[in-house]
Amino acid sequence: MDIREVIDNGPFTRLQLRAVSLCFFLNVLDGVDVASISFAAPLLSRAWGIDPATLGVVFSAALAGMMAGSMLLAPFGDAVGRRKLLTLSLVLIATGMLGVVLAHSLAELLVLRFVTGLGLGGVVPTMATFAAELSPQRNRNFAVTAVSSGYSLGAALTGLAALWMVPHWGWPSLFLLGGGLTVVTLPLVLLFLPESLEFLLSKQPPRALERINTTLRALRQPAITALPRKAEVDARPRLQQVAAGLAALFTPRYAAATLLLWLAFVTSLLTLYFLQNWVPQLTANAGLPTALAFLSGTVLNLGLWVGNASVGWFADRFGLRRSIATYLALGAIVLLSFSYLQGTAAILIGLGTVGVMQGGFLGLYAVGARIYPAANRVTGIGWAAGVGRLGAVLGPWIAGLLVAGGMNMSGSFLVFAIPLAVAAVCVAAMRSPELAEGSRVGLQPATKAR
Numbered sequence: 001m002d003i004r005e006v007i008d009n010g011p012f013t014r015l016q017l018r019a020v021s022l023c024f025f026l027n028v029l030d031g032v033d034v035a036s037i038s039f040a041a042p043l044l045s046r047a048w049g050i051d052p053a054t055l056g057v058v059f060s061a062a063l064a065g066m067m068a069g070s071m072l073l074a075p076f077g078d079a080v081g082r083r084k085l086l087t088l089s090l091v092l093i094a095t096g097m098l099g100v101v102l103a104h105s106l107a108e109l110l111v112l113r114f115v116t117g118l119g120l121g122g123v124v125p126t127m128a129t130f131a132a133e134l135s136p137q138r139n140r141n142f143a144v145t146a147v148s149s150g151y152s153l154g155a156a157l158t159g160l161a162a163l164w165m166v167p168h169w170g171w172p173s174l175f176l177l178g179g180g181l182t183v184v185t186l187p188l189v190l191l192f193l194p195e196s197l198e199f200l201l202s203k204q205p206p207r208a209l210e211r212i213n214t215t216l217r218a219l220r221q222p223a224i225t226a227l228p229r230k231a232e233v234d235a236r237p238r239l240q241q242v243a244a245g246l247a248a249l250f251t252p253r254y255a256a257a258t259l260l261l262w263l264a265f266v267t268s269l270l271t272l273y274f275l276q277n278w279v280p281q282l283t284a285n286a287g288l289p290t291a292l293a294f295l296s297g298t299v300l301n302l303g304l305w306v307g308n309a310s311v312g313w314f315a316d317r318f319g320l321r322r323s324i325a326t327y328l329a330l331g332a333i334v335l336l337s338f339s340y341l342q343g344t345a346a347i348l349i350g351l352g353t354v355g356v357m358q359g360g361f362l363g364l365y366a367v368g369a370r371i372y373p374a375a376n377r378v379t380g381i382g383w384a385a386g387v388g389r390l391g392a393v394l395g396p397w398i399a400g401l402l403v404a405g406g407m408n409m410s411g412s413f414l415v416f417a418i419p420l421a422v423a424a425v426c427v428a429a430m431r432s433p434e435l436a437e438g439s440r441v442g443l444q445p446a447t448k449a450r
Helices: 003-009 014-048 052-073 076-080 082-101 106-134 137-148 150-169 172-192 197-203 208-218 238-248 255-285 290-318 320-340 344-371 374-404 409-429
Strands: none
Touching (some): 003 137, 003 208, 014 052, 014 137, 052 374, 076 082, 076 106, 076 374, 082 172, 106 197, 106 344, 106 374, 137 150, 150 290, 197 208, 197 374, 238 374, 255 320, 255 374, 320 344, 344 374, 344 409, 374 409
């Protein structure tokens, strides 16, 4: 029995639904953890006397941690297992979020936000990998993007929670919410999220056969009596294995796609994190009440969620590259149009629309899951997301400098439309064989590639 084909061509079972749903919820928590600082910013900046340029650094601290986590932690998911990496990452997130509640200085806040981001950098690519490896081939694009869309939904729900929680308990309550939910979720991961079959088959750690058969029984498939022969037993130290996995991303088969994927991540995240971090503050700077500033961020993130969830549906029908490039190009056009929008209602509609289009960037995780083989999948996705965090770090910081220089919302949107257009061009230019084959129905080439 080819275990990989069992998942590729089999039904979507209760085990898979439970695991994918848990991955989705973890990404919802990620959205809460990242967005908390954005919704706390209008009150935090006043209470602590933080100027716009410094506020940009505060926004970027967690994003710098995400970059480090994606590049340094995530590759260990291919070496030691997806579940071990996820457990460590959740501990880091809970520590960073709950620590902010006790912080008394800007330096402490920056360190704790970095620690939170470090954990998030391990969670995000791992969730995308779990979704790809647990889902049937025919709807894998949708599963990856739907799971990852939980991030934007979490950010939107944080805005709604802020409308009620912050007036009653202050801005620290948002961090207490995110940290507490992360602590509660940790035992659920240990109980209900099985280790990836792809990892167990390729690395064959202790008790691999028993763990594989436990999962196969839950998938209503017959057990196997022995593990398939490994092509090669890798006896190198873990660090050497991680380094070799990174080098594999630049072999002739993957080098061009890797570089384009990295650039698409950098430029799309540059705009995304400018929007997510600065929209509430820019709205407040325009003289609108705090409640409306929270609402503007909520509308943007709801749009992102719709875009995140829908791009996979379109990708399964019209092709992955075409769908992502169209979303990002339309997002750039909407950003360019903001100087013509007048009135609160028009601005909110515009923010929701640009959120939907910007949400197409999430298809890049599906691209990574599709390009790279199981042995390098978390490394490939992790490094693409990690390099992309360079844009996430720079976006809020650059915006802080622009705002400190007197630039308003529409002017800032004109500047950040440019990287979004570059991301669309990068996606359209990708020519990986894995993306070319079966481009209309998702991860079609899986059987052929094996």
